[in-house]
Amino acid sequence: MSVTSADVAVSLEHVRRTYGGDQPVVALDDVDVRFARGTATAVMGPSGSGKSTLLHCAAGLDRPDAGTVRIGSTDLASLSEKRLTELRRSRVGFVFQAFNLVGALNVEQNILLPSRLSGQRPDPAWVAEVVDRVGLGNRLRHRPAQLSGGQQQRAAIARALVTRPEVIFCDEPTGALDTRTAADVLSLLRSVVDQAGQTVVMVTHDPVAASYADRVVVLADGRIVRDMPQPGAERIAEHLAHLGGRESDARPVAQSVGRTAAQTFAGPAAQSLARATARPAVRGEG
Numbered sequence: 001m002s003v004t005s006a007d008v009a010v011s012l013e014h015v016r017r018t019y020g021g022d023q024p025v026v027a028l029d030d031v032d033v034r035f036a037r038g039t040a041t042a043v044m045g046p047s048g049s050g051k052s053t054l055l056h057c058a059a060g061l062d063r064p065d066a067g068t069v070r071i072g073s074t075d076l077a078s079l080s081e082k083r084l085t086e087l088r089r090s091r092v093g094f095v096f097q098a099f100n101l102v103g104a105l106n107v108e109q110n111i112l113l114p115s116r117l118s119g120q121r122p123d124p125a126w127v128a129e130v131v132d133r134v135g136l137g138n139r140l141r142h143r144p145a146q147l148s149g150g151q152q153q154r155a156a157i158a159r160a161l162v163t164r165p166e167v168i169f170c171d172e173p174t175g176a177l178d179t180r181t182a183a184d185v186l187s188l189l190r191s192v193v194d195q196a197g198q199t200v201v202m203v204t205h206d207p208v209a210a211s212y213a214d215r216v217v218v219l220a221d222g223r224i225v226r227d228m229p230q231p232g233a234e235r236i237a238e239h240l241a242h243l244g245g246r247e248s249d250a251r252p253v254a255q256s257v258g259r260t261a262a263q264t265f266a267g268p269a270a271q272s273l274a275r276a277t278a279r280p281a282v283r284g285e286g
């Protein structure tokens with residue numbers, strides 16, 4: 001993908017991250033990748049290939065040993081820990097497999113937490129729009145434990161959106177969800193990109209989840225070994241199989257792509273899944 005620097009939301013240039021000890025592990029080995037604004041990218045690869053390390057370095061949660069990481073034009077190495085924390089609160093959003101909502105706070109308080117921490121007073125109209133977009137208007141007073149897994153993840157996505165971050169990093173966002181709920185969450189992330197023009201970088205083991213992205217980057221042994229625009233779930237599964245990905249990575253796709261979406265899912269998720277399993281995700285179809 002050819003992009004000018006103004007179009008780049010996040011860039012990693014020759015990034016290397018080694019974990020120490022007597023037998024050092026090279027988790028990222030000269031990784032060079034740019035994530036364009038207004039796109040969704042899936043980061044895939046076998047267990048231990050460096051996906052989480054890439055996400056953590058890109059998001060400023062970890063510092064590489066060598067190379068440069070930029071959010072927009074900001075070189076993260078130039079920032080003190082305090083400034084880096086501020087950047088993470090204001091310019092970056094996170095969505096994790098385990099939702100990471102604060103159990104003692106209700107949905108509204110969780111959604112507003114990043115703004116509160118960064119001392120901002122979010123625009124009420126924007127908060128209302130975000131709440132509407134994730135469909136939690138009637139759950140704002142509920143605690144996380146009173147929500148389904150899908151609702152908790154939608155609350156986490158709302159929390160990630162509320163500061164209007166330049167990029168949202170997702171680590172296995174559908175890993176704890178059943179397939180139908182996962183499809184709804186992936187459609188929501190897709191709409192964040194298509195309608196709000198935000199940038200999503202998502203680590204996933206799931207080829208169906210990855211097929212919602214505009215691009216799939218595959219890591220092996222800390223290096224990028226594939227960079228595919230809209231490959232589709234079947235092709236992703238084939239690539240993972242060749243890399244010796246976990247058997248469970250490929251099997252559900254092989255099963256679901258053999259059926260129509262209507263057979264596999266009912267309701268609003270079906271249309272999204274049809275797109276995911278029949279052909280690659282296409283931007284603008286949200």
Ligand SMILES: Nc1ncnc2c1ncn2[C@@H]1O[C@H](COP(=O)(O)OP(=O)(O)OP(=O)(O)O)[C@@H](O)[C@H]1O
Nearest residue numbers: 019025026027045046047048049050051052053054
């Ligand atoms: N804190 C750490 N200390 C030592 N080694 C680490 C540490 N974190 C990661 N590693 C090693 O770095 C390599 C990459 O790990 P990473 O977690 O980025 O892989 P991954 O692709 O996200 O794996 P998974 O899919 O299993 O979550 C692995 O060999 C891992 O054991």
